[in-house]
Every structure is written in C-alpha cells, then in structure tokens.
Amino acid sequence: MADQGGQPVIGVIGGSGLYDIDGLTNTRWQTVNSPWGTPSDQLLFGELDGQPMVFLPRHGRGHRIPPSGLNYRANIDVMKRAGVTEILSVSAVGSLKADLPPGTFVIVDQFIDRTFAREKSFFGEGLVAHVSMAHPTCGRLGDAVEESCRDLGIPHQRGGTYLVMEGPQFSTRAESELYRAWGCDVIGMTNMPEAKLAREAEICYCTVAMVTDYDCWHPDHDAVTVEAIVKVLLDNADKGRALVKAVAPHLSGQTTACAKGCQHALDAALITHPDARDPALMAKLDAVAGRMLG
Numbered sequence: 001m002a003d004q005g006g007q008p009v010i011g012v013i014g015g016s017g018l019y020d021i022d023g024l025t026n027t028r029w030q031t032v033n034s035p036w037g038t039p040s041d042q043l044l045f046g047e048l049d050g051q052p053m054v055f056l057p058r059h060g061r062g063h064r065i066p067p068s069g070l071n072y073r074a075n076i077d078v079m080k081r082a083g084v085t086e087i088l089s090v091s092a093v094g095s096l097k098a099d100l101p102p103g104t105f106v107i108v109d110q111f112i113d114r115t116f117a118r119e120k121s122f123f124g125e126g127l128v129a130h131v132s133m134a135h136p137t138c139g140r141l142g143d144a145v146e147e148s149c150r151d152l153g154i155p156h157q158r159g160g161t162y163l164v165m166e167g168p169q170f171s172t173r174a175e176s177e178l179y180r181a182w183g184c185d186v187i188g189m190t191n192m193p194e195a196k197l198a199r200e201a202e203i204c205y206c207t208v209a210m211v212t213d214y215d216c217w218h219p220d221h222d223a224v225t226v227e228a229i230v231k232v233l234l235d236n237a238d239k240g241r242a243l244v245k246a247v248a249p250h251l252s253g254q255t256t257a258c259a260k261g262c263q264h265a266l267d268a269a270l271i272t273h274p275d276a277r278d279p280a281l282m283a284k285l286d287a288v289a290g291r292m293l294g
C-alpha cells in the first residue's frame with residue numbers, strides 16, 4: 001500500500017470543558033456534509049503555529065447533545081473528509097484509582113466498551129470489515145501528548161484503561177466497584193465507539209482524559225455531580241488548551257505514515273468479495289475507505 005505520509009492534519013474533538021482552541025489563526029467555521037447524517041456541529045478550521053488544525057466540539061456548541069445522542073459516525077466521517085490524519089480526543093472522566101486525583105491527565109491506551117445504544121461501525125451488510133482494536137490508540141500521538149504534558153508540568157499518567165459506559169446517568173456504587181475490580185483507571189461516556197470508528201477510518205486516535213472526580217466509590221469523596229465536574233473543568237480548561245497548543249509543534253515535522261499501522265487499518269480488514277459488495281454502502285464509504293475502494 002502507498003505510504004500516506006505528508007503534512008499531518010490534527011483534529012481535536014473537544015469534550016466537556018474544551019469548547020475552543022487557544023491561538024488558532026485563520027479560523028472559519030464550516031459545514032461539512034456527511035452521508036452518515038448530521039455531525040455534532042460545523043468544523044472549526046484554522047492553523048496553530050502553521051500547523052493545520054480542525055476542531056469539533058463533541059457535544060456541539062453549548063453542549064446540546066448527550067453521549068448516546070451523538071452521531072459518532074458522522075463526526076468521524078467529517079473529520080476524514082476534512083483531511084484529518086490524527087485525532088486528539090479530549091475528555092472529562094471520573095477516576096477509578098486513588099492515585100489518579102482530579103486534575104490528573106491520563107493518556108489512555110486501552111478501553112472497555114460497555115456502550116450498547118450506539119452505531120459502532122461504518123461497515124455492515126454489503127461490505128463486512130473487521131479491524132484490529134488490540135491497540136486502540138496511536139502510540140506516536142501518545143508520545144507527542146506525553147512530551148507535551150512533561151513540558152507543561154501537567155500531572156499525567158502514560159497509559160490507562162478507560163471504561164466507556166452508556167450513561168447519561170452516572171454509575172451505581174456496585175458498578176463503580178466492579179470496574180475498579182477489573183483494573184480500569186478512568187470512566188467516561190464518549191470515547192466508544194469514537195475510537196473504533198477512527199480506526200475504521202484509518203485516523204490515528206489518542207485520548208487525553210482529564211480527571212474531574214472520583215466517581216462514587218471513594219469513601220472520602222462525595223459521589224460525582226455535574227456541578228463538581230464543571231468546577232474542576234473550569235480549573236483545568238486552561239491546561240487542556242495549553243496541551244493542545246503544545247502538541248501541534250511535536251507533529252508538524254512528521255512526514256511519514258504512522259508506523260503503528262493506524263493509517264493502514266483496513267489493509268487486511270475487508271472480507272466481502274468484490275462481486276458481493278453493495279454499491280450504495282461503498283458510495284457512503286467514499287471518505288472512510290476511499291483508499292481501499294479506489
């Protein structure tokens with residue numbers, strides 16, 4: 001397969017508390033249409049120190065859309081159409097470990113997907129594909145995030161498992177204890193199927209999870225509330241924005257395709273015989289799988 005190297009384009013999916021990007025120049029909000037439906041919002045195109053960047057507020061401007069109501073397929077599809085090669089997903093999460101207090105940033109490298117009410121694949125009847133999710137995040141992008149956290153003195157942990165729940169209600173104590181027993185580090189409601197769809201779209205994906213609370217398991221802390229989350233988010237938003245700004249220069253010199261294979265995830269994933277493929281589905285996959293479908 002041809003190398004997809006070239007100038008990287010960073011896409012930032014901003015979650016709770018990250019509704020804009022510091023220092024973005026030449027900005028324009030632009031509607032990008034998708035055959036997968038309506039994305040959360042227009043995309044904000046701009047440049048950060050000469051590095052092309054695209055921003056999408058995950059829940060829409062004003063935080064209008066709940067986790068289960070997000071059109072994850074449309075969000076990833078428009079990022080792909082915008083030329084995004086790396087997605088930095090910024091998310092608020094609860095902590096499931098005593099040594100991950102609010103204010104810590106976790107550079108997530110694994111997920112447990114407990115969601116059940118979401119469309120999880122671009123593929124299906126008429127074109128079946130099975131991508132690997134063994135390593136769901138991009139190590140190269142993770143390196144850039146880790147170096148940036150270090151440069152900025154942000155308390156962080158490299159690696160960690162993010163339990164993705166359906167929500168919108170927070171967990172019961174029994175659920176929280178179960179996820180702790182499973183060894184999970186943090187809990188949130190949005191990064192799946194986002195990470196799966198980014199992989200299908202051959203976009204590098206890395207999550208920066210900003211710890212806002214101890215969920216409901218910690219004997220010395222009250223059970224999580226939105227009020228408590230927002231308070232911590234307000235204290236951390238500047239750090240989140242500074243991190244995005246710091247990551248850009250780490251990627252700007254990058255001219256080769258990701259050696260981890262994220263950008264070739266479909267190489268061995270399509271199983272449907274070319275004669276049995278559904279032309280209508282193939283048309284919808286023009287952006288996501290255009291590299292493979294010609």
Ligand SMILES: CSC[C@H]1O[C@H](OP(=O)(O)O)[C@H](O)[C@@H]1O
Nearest residue numbers: 015016058067091092188189190
């Ligand atoms: C604001 S409370 C819970 C809400 O925050 C997280 O969203 P995101 O990942 O977009 O920052 C969490 O997953 C819930 O959706």
Ligand SMILES: Nc1ncnc2[nH]cnc12
Nearest residue numbers: 092093094187188215224
């Ligand atoms: N405790 C928690 N559970 C689920 N999502 C969250 N987002 C932030 N804190 C959370």
